[in-house]
Amino acid sequence: MKYNKKIKKSKRTTLSVIEEVDEMMISKIESIIDKHLSDSTFSVSEIEKQIGVSRPVLLSQFKRVKGTTLVNYIKLERLKKASLLLINTNKNISEVAYQVGFSDPKYFSRAFRIEYGETPTEYRKIKRNS
Numbered sequence: 001m002k003y004n005k006k007i008k009k010s011k012r013t014t015l016s017v018i019e020e021v022d023e024m025m026i027s028k029i030e031s032i033i034d035k036h037l038s039d040s041t042f043s044v045s046e047i048e049k050q051i052g053v054s055r056p057v058l059l060s061q062f063k064r065v066k067g068t069t070l071v072n073y074i075k076l077e078r079l080k081k082a083s084l085l086l087i088n089t090n091k092n093i094s095e096v097a098y099q100v101g102f103s104d105p106k107y108f109s110r111a112f113r114i115e116y117g118e119t120p121t122e123y124r125k126i127k128r129n130s
Contacts (some may be wrong), residue, residue: 002028038100
């Protein structure tokens with residue numbers, strides 16, 4: 001019985017170490033993304049270089065922890081930042097798009113509408129009036 005308890009404890013400890021490493025990696029990735037959010041040329045390759053792991057490892061670990069792809073996560077972070085800029089600034093839609101790293105304002109508007117269910121202009125009007 002003592003051996004069984006040691007194995008169970010050992011597995012739990014190993015899992016918590018893995019979770020801790022995952023959290024540290026995700027935190028570092030989020031920090032890198034935040035620093036490069038306005039750079040339209042920013043890509044997974046930059047994260048790969050800064051983290052120091054291979055692309056397959058990076059992508060699979062990220063998806064396992066966050067439940068989404070890294071590329072999609074970057075896009076969602078850009079859209080989240082854009083939603084705040086739309087509410088809190090008077091910048092036009094193109095300026096907001098460029099500021100959050102979209103090189104094409106039309107693509108930005110499409111992606112924004114898919115994520116938020118309304119165009120950036122509609123979103124701004126609704127949020128500012130409520």
